[in-house]
Amino acid sequence: MFGINNPKIRASAFSICGALLLAITKLTVSILSGSMAVMASAIDSLLDILMSGVNFMAIRHAEQPPDQSHPFGHGKFETLATLFQALVITGSGGWIIYESVVRLSRNNQLENIDQGIGVLAFSAVASWFIARNLSRVAKQTDSSALEADSLHFRMDIFSNLGLMAGLLMVRWFDIQWLDPALSILVASYILHEALQLIKRSLTDMLDHELPEEIQRQVHDIISSHEGPLAGYHGLRTRRAGSLKIMDFHLEVCKDMTVAEAHKLTNSLEKRIEREIPGSNVIIHIEPCMIDDCPGQENCVIDKSRIPARFHDI
Numbered sequence: 465m466f467g468i469n470n471p472k473i474r475a476s477a478f479s480i481c482g483a484l485l486l487a488i489t490k491l492t493v494s495i496l497s498g499s500m501a502v503m504a505s506a507i508d509s510l511l512d513i514l515m516s517g518v519n520f521m522a523i524r525h526a527e528q529p530p531d532q533s534h535p536f537g538h539g540k541f542e543t544l545a546t547l548f549q550a551l552v553i554t555g556s557g558g559w560i561i562y563e564s565v566v567r568l569s570r571n572n573q574l575e576n577i578d579q580g581i582g583v584l585a586f587s588a589v590a591s592w593f594i595a596r597n598l599s600r601v602a603k604q605t606d607s608s609a610l611e612a613d614s615l616h617f618r619m620d621i622f623s624n625l626g627l628m629a630g631l632l633m634v635r636w637f638d639i640q641w642l643d644p645a646l647s648i649l650v651a652s653y654i655l656h657e658a659l660q661l662i663k664r665s666l667t668d669m670l671d672h673e674l675p676e677e678i679q680r681q682v683h684d685i686i687s688s689h690e691g692p693l694a695g696y697h698g699l700r701t702r703r704a705g706s707l708k709i710m711d712f713h714l715e716v717c718k719d720m721t722v723a724e725a726h727k728l729t730n731s732l733e734k735r736i737e738r739e740i741p742g743s744n745v746i747i748h749i750e751p752c753m754i755d756d757c758p759g760q761e762n763c764v765i766d767k768s769r770i771p772a773r774f775h776d777i
Contacts, residue, residue: 502580
């Protein structure tokens with residue numbers, strides 16, 4: 465169940481293999497050419513291997529079912545993997561900037577530039593294929609770890625193309641300082657994206673509520689669900705990896721039997737989980753205490769009992 469047939473694990477393994485091939489190629493060419501731009505790209509590919517490896521292990525743990533010690537599942541393993549990636553990417557971006565500044569001060573000369581241009585072009589194409597595959601699976605499974613991995617490879621596409629353009633300028637116009645200067649620009653972009661990943665992972669770890677569009681979707685499902693529902697309140701949502709955890713209080717007719725109320729809430733839970741993939745829903749039943757009860761057959765959602773943000777729907 466948690467082996468290579470799992471699409472998330474398969475996508476993560478594919479990214480590891482791709483990053484390994486790119487890293488070996490870039491390191492070889494960077495040593496031969498002396499290009500800081502290719503070295504920066506090689507370091508980025510080494511980080512891809514580390515990140516994809518962390519994702520692979522985290523997703524294997526995150527996909528395990530809930531157990532006695534983790535009744536809400538293991539989804540936070542993905543969040544931790546995302547945070548770890550962001551911190552390592554931040555460190556690598558800082559190192560590239562430092563090394564590029566040193567190269568600028570020394571005015572190093574490049575050799576075998578054509579090899580550097582070729583490997584960067586190849587890397588851009590390979591990164592595009594890997595990023596497309598990761599993005600597709602991330603959307604299908606709502607995986608934050610795979611989304612972070614996809615973002616890293618998408619960054620590789622633009623950074624490789626930019627660095628390749630810089631090496632072409634060095635080759636045609638002998639502008640040696642352009643190689644480390646472009647590396648600084650790429651590293652700055654990497655730092656910016658890493659900060660966005662840190663922000664997202666901390667948001668999930670601190671149990672920030674799900675996006676409002678998802679909460680509106682929950683509201684629409686409850687409002688349109690068949691049955692004597694008098695209203696709901698206390699909707700709480702949070703994320704654990706790709707798992708969307710939510711609970712709320714549902715007001716049902718006070719004359720319903722326990723069996724009837726259970727059947728109603730069970731069907732509502734299953735509908736939410738079906739229409740919002742990755743949902744984990746808990747519904748607390750409360751009796752409706754409306755004085756002028758219209759009867760079960762005429763019961764409708766009372767908008768005064770639902771969150772104010774949804775009153776205009």
